[in-house]
Amino acid sequence: MTNFNEVFTKWLAFFESADETKKDVFESIHPEVKKGFDVVTRVSKEEIQALLNNEEFLKKIEQNLIRLLAFSVFGGYMLFCIRKGIDPVKESLKDNENVAKVGNSWMEAYKQDNFKSLIQSIEPLVVLMVEKGKQARMNQLIMSFPEIMNLSFKDGLQIDKFMRWAGLQGYILGMLEQELIKGKGNLKEA
Numbered sequence: 001m002t003n004f005n006e007v008f009t010k011w012l013a014f015f016e017s018a019d020e021t022k023k024d025v026f027e028s029i030h031p032e033v034k035k036g037f038d039v040v041t042r043v044s045k046e047e048i049q050a051l052l053n054n055e056e057f058l059k060k061i062e063q064n065l066i067r068l069l070a071f072s073v074f075g076g077y078m079l080f081c082i083r084k085g086i087d088p089v090k091e092s093l094k095d096n097e098n099v100a101k102v103g104n105s106w107m108e109a110y111k112q113d114n115f116k117s118l119i120q121s122i123e124p125l126v127v128l129m130v131e132k133g134k135q136a137r138m139n140q141l142i143m144s145f146p147e148i149m150n151l152s153f154k155d156g157l158q159i160d161k162f163m164r165w166a167g168l169q170g171y172i173l174g175m176l177e178q179e180l181i182k183g184k185g186n187l188k189e190a
Contacts, residue, residue, distance in 0.1 A: 030099040076170025130167040
């Protein structure tokens, strides 16, 4: 049984660790998974752009938004790794040839139902942890751009929604990666 308190503590500690440690971990991730991070970040930003009714403000926050969305994806991925006891550096994930298909697997699942069924399979406590990470990213955005508080509720909600979605997609990329490493074809939360 998973000790979620321990998982949450380790996850927070990872993000408080030295930049060099985070860099080593990031560099140990398979290039296809990193491409997945980029795709999720881009899709999240594009969805926000399509739904936000304030193009001027979006241009103003765009670089910070992209950075925070990318950090959300990485955070979700690391939550999966920590929850499953996976050390990307020790396990040399970047060298696993099976992971080369992660992009195709992600696109197939995205086209199927936009990950709704897969997101529903993620344990509620994990979703709450992703939510906590999303709240931290939203707070960073608000601190950098206090005028975000002047957006309509609908516009603010769109940014919030896709910040959370990005974190969940990072978690799902971790799930996909491990399923490919194990050589399994079906995805479900283990």
